[in-house]
Amino acid sequence: MTTVPLLYVARRLLALVLIIIVISFVVFSLLYLAPGSPEQILLGARPATPETIRAIRDEYHLNDSFLEQYKTWAEGAVRFDFGRSIRTNEPVTAAIKDRFGLTLQLGFFAFLITMLLGVPLGIFAAVRKQSALDRGVVGISVVGISVPAFATGILLLYIFAVALGWFPVFGQGSGAVGRIHHLTLPAVALALTGMGLILKLTRTAMISALETDYVTFARARGIPERRVLTAYALRNALIPIVTAGGLLLAYMLAGTVLVEVTFALPGMGSLLVDSVRTLDLPMVQALVILIAVIVVVVNLVADLIYVLIDPRISFTKVDL
Amino acid sequence: MSGPLPEVPGDAGSLRVLPTTRRSVSPIVIAAMLVLGIVLVCAAIGPRIAPHDPNEQDLFVGLSDPSAQHWLGTDDLGRDIFSRTVAGARSAVVGPLIIAVGAMLIGAVLGLLAGYNGGAVDSGVSRWVELVYALPALLVAIVVVGVFGGGYFLAVFLLVILFSPVDTRIARGAALDQRSRPYVEAARLLDLPRWQIMYRHIWPNVMPYSLANAFLTFAFALVSLAALSYLGLGVGPGAADWGRMLSESRTLLFDNPAAAIAPGVAIALTAVSVSVLGDWLSERFSERGRSR
Numbered sequence: 001m002t003t004v005p006l007l008y009v010a011r012r013l014l015a016l017v018l019i020i021i022v023i024s025f026v027v028f029s030l031l032y033l034a035p036g037s038p039e040q041i042l043l044g045a046r047p048a049t050p051e052t053i054r055a056i057r058d059e060y061h062l063n064d065s066f067l068e069q070y071k072t073w074a075e076g077a078v079r080f081d082f083g084r085s086i087r088t089n090e091p092v093t094a095a096i097k098d099r100f101g102l103t104l105q106l107g108f109f110a111f112l113i114t115m116l117l118g119v120p121l122g123i124f125a126a127v128r129k130q131s132a133l134d135r136g137v138v139g140i141s142v143v144g145i146s147v148p149a150f151a152t153g154i155l156l157l158y159i160f161a162v163a164l165g166w167f168p169v170f171g172q173g174s175g176a177v178g179r180i181h182h183l184t185l186p187a188v189a190l191a192l193t194g195m196g197l198i199l200k201l202t203r204t205a206m207i208s209a210l211e212t213d214y215v216t217f218a219r220a221r222g223i224p225e226r227r228v229l230t231a232y233a234l235r236n237a238l239i240p241i242v243t244a245g246g247l248l249l250a251y252m253l254a255g256t257v258l259v260e261v262t263f264a265l266p267g268m269g270s271l272l273v274d275s276v277r278t279l280d281l282p283m284v285q286a287l288v289i290l291i292a293v294i295v296v297v298v299n300l301v302a303d304l305i306y307v308l309i310d311p312r313i314s315f316t317k318v319d320l
Numbered sequence: 321m322s323g324p325l326p327e328v329p330g331d332a333g334s335l336r337v338l339p340t341t342r343r344s345v346s347p348i349v350i351a352a353m354l355v356l357g358i359v360l361v362c363a364a365i366g367p368r369i370a371p372h373d374p375n376e377q378d379l380f381v382g383l384s385d386p387s388a389q390h391w392l393g394t395d396d397l398g399r400d401i402f403s404r405t406v407a408g409a410r411s412a413v414v415g416p417l418i419i420a421v422g423a424m425l426i427g428a429v430l431g432l433l434a435g436y437n438g439g440a441v442d443s444g445v446s447r448w449v450e451l452v453y454a455l456p457a458l459l460v461a462i463v464v465v466g467v468f469g470g471g472y473f474l475a476v477f478l479l480v481i482l483f484s485p486v487d488t489r490i491a492r493g494a495a496l497d498q499r500s501r502p503y504v505e506a507a508r509l510l511d512l513p514r515w516q517i518m519y520r521h522i523w524p525n526v527m528p529y530s531l532a533n534a535f536l537t538f539a540f541a542l543v544s545l546a547a548l549s550y551l552g553l554g555v556g557p558g559a560a561d562w563g564r565m566l567s568e569s570r571t572l573l574f575d576n577p578a579a580a581i582a583p584g585v586a587i588a589l590t591a592v593s594v595s596v597l598g599d600w601l602s603e604r605f606s607e608r609g610r611s612r
Contacts, residue, residue, distance in 0.1 A: 030467055142592055142596060142599070143592055146588070146591035146595045147591055148543040148550075150547065152588075154573070157573060258551070261550075261551060261567075272462065272463075273551050295456060299454065
């Protein structure tokens, strides 16, 4: 059992905080970088009279220097206070909290499908290389990687919701069963995107693991094939699969946005698109920070798991 | 989507594109070439060979099912779906082509600089690559294009930058591998200028890998641009663009499914064909490299 040195973790955490600070700075600057004056953006559709402009300038401390404004904003952000949405006037944090659950469920559902189907199929394809199944798997992975989630989403919608009528066309459903029923098609569309990646990686990693000497020797010693596959080949093949975790997440996050819009699901992805389109900056700022934190943390966790399952990896090389 | 996939060493999992007999080409590759050929022709002269004007509205016809007059029917404004799909090939090819070539050039310049020189240049370039590579490209594009209200070409420019790290990595790796070859040492002994060794002698040997990857970049760029226009960012409303068409006809699924399915299938077929060709090329090049 190897333990991850605390120093390494500490260094990574420090880097993580630095990255988030840099990102938050860029995100805050959006208020000044975006077209239109800050007052105009923050007023949104409200009328711009001298009084409202003065009120906005006071409310958002626009009379302070840029750095002071950033400080005020960041202090709020640390306490999860990102102000109010310009579009709906509800507190940004509350709006995100409302939508977060649905996106989390969708993502988790899709992740389960991706892993429970992708890893075993990848293994089968590697074991029966060149078989019809293998070609099918490679075909799915090429399609999964190349076809965007909204195109598969529309096709799935047409086949299973419109033509066959097995699944609802939109909505999020109520109750656990209704929710699963409503989220199945979106989750499958999202899973196909991640599945392409996982199938390709699992297959490649398993093929090279099965060609190693230790697998040949394990077979020669008469170890049952099941054990050879799981304890010898898969254990080593897992390393690239785990490291792809970060990449998979990036795929899934972008996919969620597209899938939520396609299936009209009120999750974080559709919230991001709506906020971006209406220039609802407080909302955009909060969502971007949230997404950045998720991406950075998941990448860190993937790297830590990677170090734990492969004792050969030296910490000096796993650099930021 | 965080940009194009990194190269997976060894069996890249392509669609059995390299058969046992070395010269014959798998039917899937031929089909992919055919699809790409048709798309390129449509991109070049699409509006001229389309049976109808792709933007002509006919409110008397309105929404209609596929017929002899309108092969894939019409959308709610009476525009011919087939003609719009044919004309949409242009924005599906131009942007991705710029992105693939642009990212390849940036990748070549930075990658060769880093791989050939090593040292501080290399670590600087590598940090940059890691930073950009960690960004979820499509999400960044959604936020930036959305907030700045930029059009199609802002999206194209942004994706060139966001997709270049993969090309940089590939060129850097290949340059590292070439650096100690005899021809490079000979060139160095002849006292050729550094840029000449890098870009005139090493680049031709690195290019095959970059070119194969450019196909994969193209596929990702196509999908990402389509995604942006699907979300209403990038190309303007009403444009004959596959992503736009998909989002505008999503609500027509019950009435004329062909309106939503045609552009969806067009995106899927083109993207798959391009990545099949990319896989095939990279496999051929790595085969050639091995036999050398």
